[in-house]
């Protein structure tokens with residue numbers, strides 16, 4: 001009964017969207033358009049929410065944000081937006097926007113002046129630094145902060161205060177992907193871009209509910225499949241999700257037991273002749289867990305332990321489905337894997353990433369149009385601001401490392417600080433940092449644009465440190481669970497009230513203009529940090545940062561000659577175009593669709609002898625001889641396996657209509673109506689055996705506590721698995737999640753916790 | 761002075777939740793029924809229902825989800841009868857249908873394929889029909905992918921045979937005005 005969608009109808013949809021965005025007079029080329037009829041000015045910008053990075057046109061009328069629509073000229077979303085973005089004006093104009101600084105006095109947060117607040121923070125931080133050393137201070141930032149904001153934080157903490165305790169919430173979502181890319185391909189971030197979506201024959205979506213977490217990417221996948229019925233889609237997820245609308249094959253592993261499935265797929269791919277011998281010979285190393293090199297033959301031997309039957313035993317995925325998946329992957333001329341938290345938020349997140357890369361490397365399905373091993377990023381600027389901007393404890397801006405003396409010297413010189421200011425040892429990673437806060441080792445923390453009291457795993461455990469130590473929270477919204485513990489809350493400008501750059505999943509950096517004045521006394525986060533630096537005595541170091549562009553240009557300079565070269569992405573240019581995909585070394589370079597191969601300026605500049613006999617050269621900082629690495633990662637289960645006492649695997653995730661801790665989406669009644677409260681999904685078979693019926697109140701209990709939810713009895717999670725979306729502050733499921741983390745990436749295993757469930 | 765001026769730690773949670781409720785929710789919308797009037801499950805024919813139901817309200821009391829309410833006001837024809845307004849609270853099709861069990865007039869009778877209506881998209885309101893990626897009705901339909909599904913054009917489509925008119929899609933629709941309604945259906949009585 002499906003009406004057949006013709007190519008013409010698709011074009012019609014897109015064309016409608018384009019005309020809508022194109023009406024009116026151009027005020028600034030590529031940037032601002034006036035619609036004289038309605039009196040609305042439309043400004044080109046980027047969606048505030050997810051890592052897809054959709055282009056938006058923001059409608060402003062009389063200094064107020066009135067509407068948000070898709071930017072038809074943006075290559076990512078071509079005018080389309082998901083429902084969250086549609087309601088963004090509600091967040092901008094919300095009652096819960098914070099308009100003035102607040103200081104805790106006698107246990108209560110009371111309104112204060114900027115002057116008083118800044119003096120207090122500076123004095124406190126300086127005291128702590130003097131009495132306990134720089135490492136008693138810490139910064140905790142966000143993949144939603146602009147690159148310029150994270151850049152200021154890095155300079156203040158790493159360059160001036162002298163501590164590498166600089167972290168951010170991307171540690172909780174993308175660290176394993178970073179680890180995967182660095183160890184497998186030698187450089188962070190994907191080789192391909194979204195352009196591959198329309199060129200591929202097969203999607204392998206592993207641990208990603210793309211339809212809800214990356215809606216516009218999913219829309220592109222769906223459209224591509226609708227127009228090309230031969231395109232196949234394999235899903236690997238312990239839960240059926242709305243993404244299943246497009247599935248040709250779904251593999252259901254028990255949560256945390258999928259590593260064997262990837263190895264078994266590799267096993268079949270090689271056994272059935274799908275390996276690309278030429279690519280293997282000239283482009284790859286094989287290594288075991290101890291980093292010892294092996295031959296392809298030895299890798300094959302390693303895979304003998306992973307027959308589909310053995311993988312079935314470990315994972316619960318039927319052997320025949322694994323074989324089928326491997327054959328589909330092998331037979332397709334091109335294949336694109338995409339994954340997110342289902343693989344990253346795991347005790348073996350890096351390994352899971354490596355094993356997906358393996359599939360592409362051994363079949364040579366990488367570096368050609370339509371083939372890529374493509375990690376989807378959760379937040380809008382996790383790639384740009386934190387991975388590239390160096391907002392983690394071991395990094396410096398522009399893919400530099402704190403452990404490298406030359407890198408410290410280079411960055412210190414640009415910052416105008418002595419190189420000895422930058423510690424040679426990485427600081428504390430997120431979980432270690434909040435543990436140190438609990439222990440009183442860290443005595444002061446600056447939290448920007450994120451809500452760790454709700455979002456940390458095993459969150460309650462870390463409330464102690466937040467309560468006891470000196471906490472500064474810079475936020476646009478109030479209250480949040482984190483401001484409850486703040487000693488000082490600083491009102492931050494939001495989205496349309498500041499300019500800056502966001503870098504999304506596909507290496508694309510996009511500019512966002514300031515459209516309106518900050519509300520109330522709110523200030524731009526980068527300026528707050530700059531002024532705090534001055535107040536703390538770093539007057540000279542922060543004197544020059546009068547505009548966002550000065551910060552961006554300084555940062556951009558640090559990327560010169562790096563794999564993530566952004567020298568060609570000046571504000572001037574970014575204002576006119578719909579983002580640029582790095583490496584983009586010069587102002588006239590168009591950006592790079594595929595890395596490590598023809599058309600990549602870094603590859604093209606390599607001497608001919610290096611490229612001889614190859615089509616890719618993995619030149620990244622962690623690669624040797626231009627080769628990528630196939631890792632022999634053995635099977636490993638979750639950190640907290642189920643037991644007789646806790647027989648269910650609890651897993652968590654996003655839904656389409658809400659975002660993170662709801663400070664933004666919670667401001668839209670329309671979105672709240674859609675999914676008004678938290679719930680737990682339970683398989684009908686499990687519900688029957690537990691005497692639970694739909695909409696019953698149930699208690700979920702893990703080793704960390706219990707919480708009450710409404711049951712949604714539905715054939716989505718596999719038996720033995722329960723699912724809770726994580727957004728609601730009155731039901732912060734992360735309190736129940738496990739904080740066991742990946743020893744490599746230090747990313748916690750949100751995705752598997754042993755739990756039990758009972759009817760109230 | 762704004763309400764954010766004084767918040768103590770102890771007051772936090774209550775204030776937080778209230779604040780969420782006051783400024784975040786505002787979910788209550790107009791009470792009058794959008795679309796057709798829809799009756800509780802077990803109606804075998806509208807005329808039969810109207811002449812049999814004695815308006816005892818027992819089904820209203822029996823409904824564990826407060827989905828069934830009495831229609832007051834303008835729709836004179838149905839005034840005083842038990843109805844379901846999906847925008848306020850849809851029908852969850854309980855396995856044991858307590859509403860039918862308590863009905864002793866024969867107005868509501870258990871049948872094989874329970875159906876109270878059928879969903880219909882109002883294209884001019886539907887967000888997906890105006891170029892947005894919205895799948896709230898599809899994602900929340902309890903008959904996963906069977907009653908409402910995403911057409912190849914990225915827009916929701918309804919299988920009128922499978923849809924039982926529960927109205928969850930109406931309740932969750934984030935469009936304003938609402939982009940989907942429940943219509944009475946000729947096949948309602950499952951005759």
Ligand code: SF4
Pocket residue numbers: 047048049050051052053054077080081082083084085214215216217
């Ligand atoms: S898909 Fe992501 S970036 Fe695009 S409109 Fe939705 S939330 Fe924004």
